[in-house]
Amino acid sequence: MAATPRSDTRGIVDASGLMSRVCFRRHLPAEPLRPYLEHYWLIDWDLPEPYATHVVPHPSVNVVFQRYGDREPLGEVAGIGLDLFSKKLEGRGRVCGVQFRPGGFRPFTPERPVADWTGLRLPLEDVFADAGAPGTLDKAPEAVLGPDDEHARVAALDAFLLRLGPDPDPQADLAMALVDRIRTDRTIRRVSAFARAEGLSVRALQRLFASYVGVGPKWIILRYRIHEALQRAESERAESEQAVDWAALAADLGYADQAHLVRDFTATVGVPPTAYARG
Structure with a gap:
């Protein structure tokens, strides 16, 4: 901790x-x-x-x-x-x-x-x-x-x-550990591969997240991608920072291409990442 x-x-x-x-x-x-x-x-x-x-x-x-x-x-x-x-x-x-x-x-x-x-x-x-x-x-x-x-x-x-309280619960401990893994490991991009790596079925993973987290693992993977992109766009707004290579960031975050990152960022934040970075 x-x-x-x-x-x-x-x-x-x-x-x-x-x-x-x-x-x-x-x-x-x-x-x-x-x-x-x-x-x-x-x-x-x-x-x-x-x-x-x-x-x-x-x-x-x-x-x-x-x-x-x-x-x-x-x-x-x-x-x-x-x-x-x-x-x-x-x-x-x-x-x-x-x-x-x-x-x-x-x-x-x-x-x-x-x-x-x-x-x-x-x-x-x-x-x-x-x-x-x-x-x-x-x-x-x-x-x-x-x-x-x-x-x-x-x-x-x-x-x-x-x-x-709280009431200790091993399932809560498991859910917290799994979300921490998603947050810190950018290579986790597909729910099916993540579930398999953790020794769970996709359905069991989804049930665990619904009961203990409140949203599904796919939603969390996407949300942490947007958080990363938002922070990079925020850094670009500072004059001392170099412009973000959005195509490279999209690839780093597991998107098929830059257009998919732009789509998700715009749907969540309300403006495209390049427009946000310009302030």
Whole structure:
């Protein structure tokens, strides 16, 4: 497990624009939670004019606590987003989020397959109905968002999640390991070959991912390709970087040709990669 939280901006569209407008930090959770979580992410902003942020979601469930202006704080579970996520930030606000590892959310809600939450954003009580003492879920948003000290917010997130479990599950461990393999190994391009290499049938792999991850292995392979292409396009926007060789990147990511990469990137992000790189 990592000793520090991830520092990349994979998935964030116009990452430099967002980071120049908000205070964005990541923190590791308490030790017992680290097998299941990527990190906590904290954002604060005070903007003179609105800014629209866009994210190509990871194959991760998030628990999100948020406060916008003087509105009441709220908490929700965000299942894996299948489409580009967009949010307009304006005035003052604060968000404290929990990004679970792909496959790491099921131990906190063992009675339901993770695919049940995919594409949905639900109030905490709709997902954790039987968790904790009465009133725990109602009090959680203020407990997390109230402190100005970010370490106190992290401690509140730890306390909230430790009250929920998790229940150890070898199948969750397997799902997390398989997704990590897809994320780090660019040679994994076909679900059938991946399943065979792992000693599973394609159907068994798909069932595991539906129950514990929330999306299929083919979707994850494609999503990580887009994350890589987005990060390379983001780097090209910096004057010090050389232009991306999109044909070479397409081949490196396992596409048949550059046109297929352009098609998937445009469908996900909304503009072709070369246009995005030009800003």
